[in-house]
Amino acid sequence: xxxxxxxxxxxxxxxxxxxxxxxxxxxxxxxxxxxxxxxxxxxxxxxxxxxxxxxxxxxxxxxxxxxxxxxxxxxxxxxxxxxxxxxxxxxxxxxxxxxxxxxxxxxxxxxxxxxxxxxxxxxxxxxxxxxxxxxxxxxxxxxxxxxxxxxxxxxxxxxxxxxxxxxxxxxxxxxxxxxxxxxxxxxxxxxxxxxxxxxxxxxxxxxxxxxxxxxxxxxxxxxxxxxxxxxxxxxxxxxxxxxxxxxxxxxxxxxxxxxxxxxxxxxxxxxxxxxxxxxxxxxxxxxxxxxxxxxxxxxxxxxxxxxxxxxxxxxxxxxxxxxxxxxxxxxxxxxxxxxxxxxxxxxxxxxxxxxxxxxxxxxxxxxxxxxxxxxxxxxxxxxxxxxxxxxxxxxxxxxxxxxxxxxxxxxxxxxxxxxxxxxxxxxxxxxxxxxxxxxxxxxxxxxxxxxxxxxxxxxxxxxxxxxxxxxxxxxxxxxxxxxxxx
Amino acid sequence: xxxxxxxxxxxxxxxxxxxxxxxxxxxxxxxxxxxxxxxxxxxxxxxxxxxxxxxxxxxxxxxxxxxxxxxxxxxxxxxxxxxxxxxxxxxxxxxxxxxxxxxxxxxxxxxxxxxxx
Numbered sequence: 001x002x003x004x005x006x007x008x009x010x011x012x013x014x015x016x017x018x019x020x021x022x023x024x025x026x027x028x029x030x031x032x033x034x035x036x037x038x039x040x041x042x043x044x045x046x047x048x049x050x051x052x053x054x055x056x057x058x059x060x061x062x063x064x065x066x067x068x069x070x071x072x073x074x075x076x077x078x079x080x081x082x083x084x085x086x087x088x089x090x091x092x093x094x095x096x097x098x099x100x101x102x103x104x105x106x107x108x109x110x111x112x113x114x115x116x117x118x119x120x121x122x123x124x125x126x127x128x129x130x131x132x133x134x135x136x137x138x139x140x141x142x143x144x145x146x147x148x149x150x151x152x153x154x155x156x157x158x159x160x161x162x163x164x165x166x167x168x169x170x171x172x173x174x175x176x177x178x179x180x181x182x183x184x185x186x187x188x189x190x191x192x193x194x195x196x197x198x199x200x201x202x203x204x205x206x207x208x209x210x211x212x213x214x215x216x217x218x219x220x221x222x223x224x225x226x227x228x229x230x231x232x233x234x235x236x237x238x239x240x241x242x243x244x245x246x247x248x249x250x251x252x253x254x255x256x257x258x259x260x261x262x263x264x265x266x267x268x269x270x271x272x273x274x275x276x277x278x279x280x281x282x283x284x285x286x287x288x289x290x291x292x293x294x295x296x297x298x299x300x301x302x303x304x305x306x307x308x309x310x311x312x313x314x315x316x317x318x319x320x321x322x323x324x325x326x327x328x329x330x331x332x333x334x335x336x337x338x339x340x341x342x343x344x345x346x347x348x349x350x351x352x353x354x355x356x357x358x359x360x361x362x363x364x365x366x367x368x369x370x371x372x373x374x375x376x377x378x379x380x381x382x383x384x385x386x387x388x389x390x391x392x393x394x395x396x397x398x399x400x401x402x403x404x405x406x407x408x409x410x411x412x413x414x415x416x417x418x419x420x421x422x423x424x425x426x427x428x429x430x431x432x433x434x435x436x437x438x439x440x441x442x443x444x445x446x447x448x449x450x451x452x453x454x455x456x457x458x459x460x461x462x463x464x465x466x467x468x469x470x471x472x473x474x475x476x477x478x479x480x481x482x483x484x485x486x
Numbered sequence: 487x488x489x490x491x492x493x494x495x496x497x498x499x500x501x502x503x504x505x506x507x508x509x510x511x512x513x514x515x516x517x518x519x520x521x522x523x524x525x526x527x528x529x530x531x532x533x534x535x536x537x538x539x540x541x542x543x544x545x546x547x548x549x550x551x552x553x554x555x556x557x558x559x560x561x562x563x564x565x566x567x568x569x570x571x572x573x574x575x576x577x578x579x580x581x582x583x584x585x586x587x588x589x590x591x592x593x594x595x596x597x598x599x600x601x602x603x
Contacts, residue, residue: 140573152584173529180536
């Protein structure tokens with residue numbers, strides 16, 4: 001099962017590329033994503049019971065062979081990726097059909113499936129070099145998907161993402177190479193056991209620096225986020241929803257995995273100045289990009305900047321170097337994926353009807369597309385962190401973690417960040433509900449797109465009220481990663 | 487250990503810097519791809535030279551030899567080369583599409599056209 005969750009989408013991609021253009025590739029991709037959700041749910045349940053699941057590729061025993069390894073931390077990520085895929089793909093059929101020419105559909109869905117295979121591969125692998133390979137598989141698929149956007153600026157956005165993304169991945173590769181030179185192993189558990197012996201060497205310090213910078217490029221930590229706004233703005237709507245919800249989140253997971261499991265918190269926060277690097281960048285990033293988001297006239301771009309700001313919250317949680325901070329970061333990874341996915345899907349509904357996501361086009365939308373705008377408002381409230389939504393839960397945990405450390409300025413920053421979110425969400429709400437349009441006819445999005453959007457919105461409210469599953473998994477994962485519990 | 491003992495690493499660093507500098511300083515998109523390639527190749531050299539063992543031979547079992555080079559970095563780089571080729575292919579395909587859409591492969595001209603809209 002642990003291997004199938006990666007192999008099935010990969011084979012599916014090859015099959016999808018051979019299918020005739022039309023609805024078939026989409027049906028196949030949707031079926032595969034549902035299988036992934038089922039498999040991830042079964043695996044997550046098993047990992048809750050057994051702790052760690054391990055699969056040896058080709059029957060070779062690790063550390064010689066490649067190991068796939070699932071513990072509560074990756075179970076959460078695997079669940080997240082497959083859940084978002086299973087919700088976005090049914091929606092994508094209609095949305096992508098209107099934005100991408102039909103004859104490209106086999107390759108389009110092949111790229112989507114490869115992207116999912118890569119993301120899932122990163123989530124379950126226990127091998128450092130394997131992370132690089134899967135990172136590149138999913139990145140290459142993303143470059144293609146962004147390039148399919150209707151606007152010609154999608155091409156330049158995709159190209160600059162390709163350059164920056166490849167530099168990031170190659171930095172990561174250099175880091176892995178240096179680690180291999182010092183320890184002679186690539187298995188993560190084995191690396192973790194052998195690094196303390198050589199931790200005082202400059203090679204390991206350099207390796208750590210390369211890996212952190214490389215992964216931060218991928219997860220778009222300020223000031224390495226320059227590729228993200230254009231890429232999100234010009235990619236097809238469903239692709240943006242999928243990317244915003246999963247790609248940066250999986251990169252955050254890689255950062256957590258390397259800081260906490262491979263290098264260990266003692267090395268990462270004791271020997272290396274990680275806290276002084278991550279926390280200020282996260283703070284500056286979340287404030288400055290929130291301010292930039294307020295000034296955007298294209299709502300898709302506004303949400304893209306808001307994504308960079310939200311990544312700031314997650315990195316802040318990681319930088320706190322406590323179990324509580326890490327719990328908050330993991331929770332925010334999951335919760336932000338739900339709400340940002342839903343927000344971008346609502347925007348996709350608007351793009352389907354009007355072909356644009358400029359703020360001017362939102363006039364009177366509260367009456368013209370009531371269900372889509374209602375979804376947008378709930379998602380926006382969650383972004384701000386209003387109680388009864390998931391956004392509140394993760395910000396609550398983040399603020400408590402900051403108070404526990406006595407970091408009062410950070411608490412203030414989190415609250416200011418939320419207030420800035422109020423401003424940029426309010427601009428949209430005001431235009432949509434309080435300004436009237438020339439044309440008042442109803443033009444609600446089709447059900448095939450509304451239902452998936454509302455499923456995610458429902459999830460943001462459900463997990464905002466019933467937090468047992470998400471908080472339980474996040475707490476167990478954080479406790480295991482920081483070594484507080486076996 | 488003398489300075490020249492580690493000439494393979496120095497070479498990798500020099501190549502990496504040439505590649506990075508090309509990527510940053512050139513506005514021609516094809517030259518950027520070339521810079522990216524040089525940068526990646528420098529990492530391949532770093533990896534391959536890690537596997538070298540003094541007096542070691544090709545890692546194929548034979549009764550005449552006892553010391554072999556470490557084959558694992560070679561295998562890793564074989565994978566990384568494939569990844570690099572795929573990246574270059576996608577990058578060049580994008581450049582072709584950019585040329586079709588804008589009629590130029592110079593980054594500043596592309597931005598001029600976008601700003602003019």
